Amino acid sequence: xxxxxxxxxxxxxxxxxxxxxxxxxxxxxxxxxxxxxxxxxxxxxxxxxxxxxxxxxxxxxxxxxxxxxxxxxxxxxxxxxxxxxxxxxxxxxxxxxxxxxxxxxxxxxxxxxxxxxxxxxxxxxxxxxxxxxxxxxxxxxxxxxxxxxxxxxxxxxxxxxxxxxxxxxxxxxxxxxxxxxxxxxxxxxxxxxxxxxxxxxxxxxxxxxxxxxxxxxxxxxxxxxxxxxxxxxxxxxxxxxxxxxxxxxxxxxxxxxxxxxxxxxxxxxxxxxxxxxxxxxxxxxxxxxxxxxxxxxxxxxxxxxxxxxxxxxxxxxxxxxxxxxxxxxxxxxxxxxxxxxxxxxxxxxxxxxxxxxxxxxxxxxxxxxxxxxxxxxxxxxxxxxxxxxxxxxxxxxxxxxxxxxxxxxxxxxxxxxxxxxxxxxxxxxxxxxxxxxxxxxxxxxxxxxxxxxxxxxxxxxxxxxxxxxxxxxxxxxxxxxxxxxxxxxxxxxxxxxxxxxxxxxxxxxxxxxxxxxxxxxxxxxxxxxxxxxxxxxxxxxxxxxxxxxxxxxxxxxxxxxxxxxxxxxxxxxxxxxxxxxxxxxxxxxxxxxxxxxxxxxxxxxxxxxxxxxxxxxxxxxxxxxxxxxxxxxxxxxxxxxxxxxxxxxxxxxxxxxxxxxxxxxxxxxxxxxxxxxxxxxxxxxxxxxxxxxxxxx
Numbered sequence: 001x002x003x004x005x006x007x008x009x010x011x012x013x014x015x016x017x018x019x020x021x022x023x024x025x026x027x028x029x030x031x032x033x034x035x036x037x038x039x040x041x042x043x044x045x046x047x048x049x050x051x052x053x054x055x056x057x058x059x060x061x062x063x064x065x066x067x068x069x070x071x072x073x074x075x076x077x078x079x080x081x082x083x084x085x086x087x088x089x090x091x092x093x094x095x096x097x098x099x100x101x102x103x104x105x106x107x108x109x110x111x112x113x114x115x116x117x118x119x120x121x122x123x124x125x126x127x128x129x130x131x132x133x134x135x136x137x138x139x140x141x142x143x144x145x146x147x148x149x150x151x152x153x154x155x156x157x158x159x160x161x162x163x164x165x166x167x168x169x170x171x172x173x174x175x176x177x178x179x180x181x182x183x184x185x186x187x188x189x190x191x192x193x194x195x196x197x198x199x200x201x202x203x204x205x206x207x208x209x210x211x212x213x214x215x216x217x218x219x220x221x222x223x224x225x226x227x228x229x230x231x232x233x234x235x236x237x238x239x240x241x242x243x244x245x246x247x248x249x250x251x252x253x254x255x256x257x258x259x260x261x262x263x264x265x266x267x268x269x270x271x272x273x274x275x276x277x278x279x280x281x282x283x284x285x286x287x288x289x290x291x292x293x294x295x296x297x298x299x300x301x302x303x304x305x306x307x308x309x310x311x312x313x314x315x316x317x318x319x320x321x322x323x324x325x326x327x328x329x330x331x332x333x334x335x336x337x338x339x340x341x342x343x344x345x346x347x348x349x350x351x352x353x354x355x356x357x358x359x360x361x362x363x364x365x366x367x368x369x370x371x372x373x374x375x376x377x378x379x380x381x382x383x384x385x386x387x388x389x390x391x392x393x394x395x396x397x398x399x400x401x402x403x404x405x406x407x408x409x410x411x412x413x414x415x416x417x418x419x420x421x422x423x424x425x426x427x428x429x430x431x432x433x434x435x436x437x438x439x440x441x442x443x444x445x446x447x448x449x450x451x452x453x454x455x456x457x458x459x460x461x462x463x464x465x466x467x468x469x470x471x472x473x474x475x476x477x478x479x480x481x482x483x484x485x486x487x488x489x490x491x492x493x494x495x496x497x498x499x500x501x502x503x504x505x506x507x508x509x510x511x512x513x514x515x516x517x518x519x520x521x522x523x524x525x526x527x528x529x530x531x532x533x534x535x536x537x538x539x540x541x542x543x544x545x546x547x548x549x550x551x552x553x554x555x556x557x558x559x560x561x562x563x564x565x566x567x568x569x570x571x572x573x574x575x576x577x578x579x580x581x582x583x584x585x586x587x588x589x590x591x592x593x594x595x596x597x598x599x600x601x602x603x604x605x606x607x608x609x610x611x612x613x614x615x616x617x618x619x620x621x622x623x624x625x626x627x628x629x630x631x632x633x634x635x636x637x638x639x640x641x642x643x644x645x646x647x648x649x650x651x652x653x654x655x656x657x658x659x660x661x662x663x664x665x666x667x668x669x670x671x672x673x674x675x676x677x678x679x680x681x682x683x684x685x686x687x688x689x690x691x692x693x694x695x696x697x
């Protein structure tokens with residue numbers, strides 16, 4: 001394995017090695033240790049550069065980063081070449097994992113500037129929409145009618161409308177990019193490639209489920225929520241089931257989101273720690289504070305437009321690693337060949353066994369149901385779709401969002417293949433060069449881009465962009481749900497504009513800073529992809545059942561659904577918590593694909609590697625081995641089945657009283673015949689606004 005360094009160090013590799021003896025005699029012991037570590041690393045980097053120029057000679061040489069006859073700079077005599085080879089061998093013998101890890105932490109001034117620029121742009125966007133754009137709108141309204149009664153009426157409810165759904169005047173493409181940025185968090189950017197590296201391309205079949213889930217959401221769920229034009233999707237629960245289900249759904253969403261957001265924040269923190277050496281508990285408060293600021297002051301508009309900037313940063317960083325990594329190992333053919341030789345080009349198992357980690361059934365069926373709830377039908381997604389002017393705009397947004405999501409996750413999967421092609425004969429996870437398995441993409445980035453100023457900063461900015469977009473989206477949705485579904489129903493009088501503004505921003509601040517403390521717990525819980533899927537499923541499983549029965553089974557009453565959702569939540573909580581504790585204690589061990597350390601050119605602990613590779617044994621399967629893709633589906637099935645059984649006790653819903661607008665169009669045929677009036681959506685908005693104005697006056 002090779003390390004990477006700044007260009008100046010690469011350019012001076014020969015002189016550094018030649019003068020290492022003099023430097024040693026003129027510096028202190030501490031400085032000598034650092035210089036030697038860098039000198040050793042530079043020697044290996046030089047051999048990597050030499051190997052890169054002769055890529056086609058030997059596949060193994062491009063991966064290990066060493067060649068039998070390295071040729072750094074032009075050497076005048078054979079003696080100097082022999083001297084360099086001796087120094088290289090000496091460096092290889094003494095370079096340890098700790099030294100190499102420290103030498104990899106090359107985050108230069110340009111990288112810091114790129115990273116800081118990304119954070120600064122986000123803060124400026126939040127400031128603009130929170131203060132400048134808001135003041136411009138106030139002046140426009142005041143000048144329109146000199147702050148008369150009509151102006152007051154037009155501004156009625158505008159605080160919540162602007163803050164939560166952008167005044168329902170957002171554009172399609174920015175909202176689609178915002179959705180991509182929201183759901184492709186640092187978990188996806190880093191966890192997906194690690195998943196491919198460790199277990200192969202089984203997980204890549206999730207791309208098929210994205211198309212299936214998007215199609216189902218397009219026809220089943222989107223028409224209902226877009227036509228209702230609700231700010232919070234849990235208002236739908238009250239219209240369909242009653243206040244009890246609305247409260248339960250709100251609580252489930254709040255709990256699930258507060259568990260998920262710290263995971264999103266932790267993932268980029270370990271990347272930053274890998275490339276800079278800065279502790280995760282130093283960087284997370286800084287980033288979380290900036291994110292909380294622009295989400296607090298700017299609302300949904302700031303969230304969407306920062307997501308647009310962050311989306312381009314994400315795409316650029318991932319593509320840079322994939323393209324440069326492919327070029328370094330010798331091209332696409334070498335990447336595919338090494339992955340095929342290592343057994344990474346595999347498919348999910350064809351089995352009915354639900355305890356198999358990834359089977360074709362769990363990926364296609366379980367993955368589809370999970371993606372419906374996690375990406376297409378929840379408060380975060382629906383809130384974005386409702387920020388658009390009409391249902392037609394929402395459909396176009398859904399289509400673009402699905403395509404962009406498939407493309408970006410495909411890049412994440414391919415980065416996992418590149419990772420294995422680079423480290424096929426020197427596994428950094430086994431040697432502990434990667435302190436955590438999800439730091440593997442960071443090592444790949446530093447190896448491929450570390451010598452190019454600014455690109456490491458771009459990659460770290462991309463990972464943090466994914467985290468910031470997910471965090472800001474979650475905070476904005478939490479503010480919406482808590483204000484609309486928890487606070488408002490408890491108050492006797494409607495909130496004023498000033499009170500609404502206070503509650504929305506206070507909730508964002510409290511939830512944002514709560515995530516900082518929860519990061520301490522997340523870092524002890526294992527690989528982030530299964531962790532995120534497992535923890536989120538506790539709330540998403542019951543919610544999937546509630547949504548599905550709401551739009552598709554008009555016969556089920558609210559009382560029955562309440563019983564089914566509670567049983568589903570308790571069952572999933574028990575299984576998920578026990579499974580996660582078992583994984584933390586090493587009681588659950590899934591079969592892993594083989595790795596090798598035969599090509600490593602640095603010293604490592606052989607005992608640790610022996611235990612990691614050769615002493616690893618899969619554990620006996622039981623209920624808690626259930627594939628993490630089944631959790632959301634299992635929760636939805638339990639909720640639906642128990643609700644149908646409870647209907648035998650509580651009775652069935654009277655379909656004559658059912659509002660057809662609450663049911664998906666394909667199920668309205670089962671309702672009693674009623675006279676329907678086709679109304680243009682814009683006319684519907686006008687009628688709704690007139691009704692609200694009359695009731696307010």
